[in-house]
Amino acid sequence: MPDTPAALVRLQRDGEVAVIALCDAARLNPLSIPLQEQLRAQLAEVAQDRSLRALVLTGEGRGFCVGADLSSIGSAPDAADARSVGDRTADTMQQLSNRLVLDLQQLPVPVVCAVNGAAAGAGAGLALAGDFTLMADSAYLYFPFLPRLGIVPDLGSTWFLERRAGRARALGAALLDGRIAAAQAVDWGLAWAQVPDAALADEALALAGRLARLPAHAVLEARRALDAAATHTLAQQLHYESERQRELVGGPAFNEGVQAFAARRPPAFPGRH
Numbered sequence: 001m002p003d004t005p006a007a008l009v010r011l012q013r014d015g016e017v018a019v020i021a022l023c024d025a026a027r028l029n030p031l032s033i034p035l036q037e038q039l040r041a042q043l044a045e046v047a048q049d050r051s052l053r054a055l056v057l058t059g060e061g062r063g064f065c066v067g068a069d070l071s072s073i074g075s076a077p078d079a080a081d082a083r084s085v086g087d088r089t090a091d092t093m094q095q096l097s098n099r100l101v102l103d104l105q106q107l108p109v110p111v112v113c114a115v116n117g118a119a120a121g122a123g124a125g126l127a128l129a130g131d132f133t134l135m136a137d138s139a140y141l142y143f144p145f146l147p148r149l150g151i152v153p154d155l156g157s158t159w160f161l162e163r164r165a166g167r168a169r170a171l172g173a174a175l176l177d178g179r180i181a182a183a184q185a186v187d188w189g190l191a192w193a194q195v196p197d198a199a200l201a202d203e204a205l206a207l208a209g210r211l212a213r214l215p216a217h218a219v220l221e222a223r224r225a226l227d228a229a230a231t232h233t234l235a236q237q238l239h240y241e242s243e244r245q246r247e248l249v250g251g252p253a254f255n256e257g258v259q260a261f262a263a264r265r266p267p268a269f270p271g272r273h
Contacts, residue, residue, distance in 0.1 A: 008035040010060075011042045016053040016271070017208040018046045018109075025061025031122050032069040036096050043103045050272040053212035055107065056204045057130060058114040064139065067121025093154065097122065101156045104129040108272065110211035110219040114204035115139040115182075116197070125155030128164070131219060132207060133191040135182035136200040141190065147177035163230065164189045215253035216272045 010021045020042050022029035029035070046052050059065055073089060081088070104111055104126075111130035119127035120142040127133055127141060143161075145153045152158065153174055161170035165188040173180060185191040195203045211219070221244065229237050248254060253269055260267035 006034075007038070008032070009038040009042050011045065013052070014205055015209075016051065016212045017056060017205060018049075018052045018054070019056045019058070019205070020046070022057075022059045022065055023061075025059070025063075027069075028061065028063035028066040028118060029059045029123070030066050030069040031097065031126070032072060033092065033096065035069075036100055040096070040100055040103055043100075043107060046109065047103075047107055052109060053214075053216065053271055054110045054112070054208040055130075056112045056114055056208050057104070057126075058201070058204065059116050061117070063117035063123075064113075064115045064119040065123030065126055066118055067123040097155060101125065101129045105223070108216075108220060110208070110214070112204050112208045112211070114200055115141075115191075116200055118142065121145065122155040122157075125153070125157040125160065128160035128190060129156055131211075131223070133185070134200065134204050134207060135185055135191045135194050136197040137182055137194060138197050139182050141173075141180040141185055142178075143173050144177060146174055161190070213269065215269045217253070221248070 008022065008024045010023050012019045012021075020039070022035065022039070024030065024032070024035055043055075046055055073085060083091070110132070112132045112134055113127050113130035115127045115133060115135045117136070117139055119139065121144060124141040124143055143153050143157060145151050145157075153161070158170070158174070161173055165173070169188055172178075180188070180190065182191065182194040186194050192207075193203075225240070225244065228240050232240060256269055257267045
């Protein structure tokens with residue numbers, strides 16, 4: 001019988017919050033193909049489980065994720081595979097890695113990336129792919145692509161860096177071969193908050209718990225509205241907002257919010273349907 005693949009990703013529940021941990025801790029959780037495949041499968045499970053209302057993504061051990069599994073990039077899995085290393089890398093990214101980032105960005109629940117240590121290379125892109133990036137005191141982001149390997153930052157790193165930190169800081173992160181410590185990441189707008197190492201898990205769960213109490217559609221609406229604002233003129237965005245209110249005002253979440261306001265109680269929004 002074939003060997004069962006090692007579990008490189010672990011999914012657990014804490015009430016309405018899913019917690020996914022990368023658990024190739026001995027190697028600091030590199031993005032091997034098996035790990036990426038398992039992570040996409042777990043994200044699909046979260047998306048399909050309508051009892052879940054938020055997600056925490058973190059790493060086990062000393063690191064969050066050190067990026068690509070460089071030890072496996074140079075060798076073709078099949079001797080008959082005549083593609084170049086570059087072709088194999090790009091094809092894998094387009095068929096697997098890029099889709100992983102889009103899975104996170106399109107997940108129907110809010111995502112908290114709890115960065116517990118090094119988030120390097122593609123691992124830094126992964127750390128920025130959630131809705132909230134929460135960093136432990138010892139955590140850092142590192143983009144060694146160009147200064148160390150002569151390749152461009154990937155897994156969305158250039159997109160997230162430029163939009164969150166601005167062009168000057170994005171260029172510095174891409175070219176100057178320096179670690180971005182947790183406090184600096186918060187200051188640059190790359191992370192939501194910095195917390196003590198020992199408190200990271202609890203703080204991530206607390207934040208995810210707050211997000212789980214939102215209307216079920218809130219995170220999708222917020223992402224779409226902010227994405228639209230990045231390309232719209234003010235007049236276009238004002239129109240976008242009014243059109244979304246056309247659909248949402250009078251809906252179940254709005255009605256519950258109005259009733260809760262009148263009764264001076266917290267709203268109790270229904271879960272995903």
